[in-house]
Amino acid sequence: MQKMPCLALATLVALPWAMAVQASDLHIKIIASTCLNCHGPGGHSLGAVPSLAGQDREHLRTAMLEQKSGARETTVMRKYMNGYKDEEIAQLAEYFSKLK
Ligand code: HEC
Numbered sequence: 361m362q363k364m365p366c367l368a369l370a371t372l373v374a375l376p377w378a379m380a381v382q383a384s385d386l387h388i389k390i391i392a393s394t395c396l397n398c399h400g401p402g403g404h405s406l407g408a409v410p411s412l413a414g415q416d417r418e419h420l421r422t423a424m425l426e427q428k429s430g431a432r433e434t435t436v437m438r439k440y441m442n443g444y445k446d447e448e449i450a451q452l453a454e455y456f457s458k459l460k
Pocket of ligand 1: 391398399409433438440452
């Protein structure tokens with residue numbers, strides 16, 4: 361009987377945490393899906409736009425932050441990156457670097 365309240369408490373603490381992790385994964389996946397129109401299916405470009413899949417995480421993150429700040433010349437990317445927080449950019453870099 362002693363263990364029950366602890367278990368209930370652990371569940372109460374862990375559940376919102378697990379849901380938050382899932383929600384943020386989904387949030388990044390949804391954003392990432394909007395990139396594929398230009399960057400190709402699964403992040404593999406079919407044309408002149410660079411591929412994102414499997415690129416170095418730091419390269420992707422730096423490129424996007426520089427596009428956002430204007431330090432890097434862009435045609436379209438600045439407009440996109442302006443819409444995202446630095447934290448989301450870091451998560452997008454992580455996401456695309458892990459794609460095969
Ligand atoms: C409308 C087309 C379009 C969309 C949508 C788009 N991109 Fe791009 N992306 C480009 C183009 C074109 C370039 C080359 C730089 C430029 O001209 O802006 C580029 C360059 C990049 C680069 C630099 C790659 C390198 O190796 O130099 C990264 C990183 C990147 N995009 C990430 C993203 C992410 C992440 C998204 C989704 C949030 C996204 N892009 C959405 C067209 C697009």
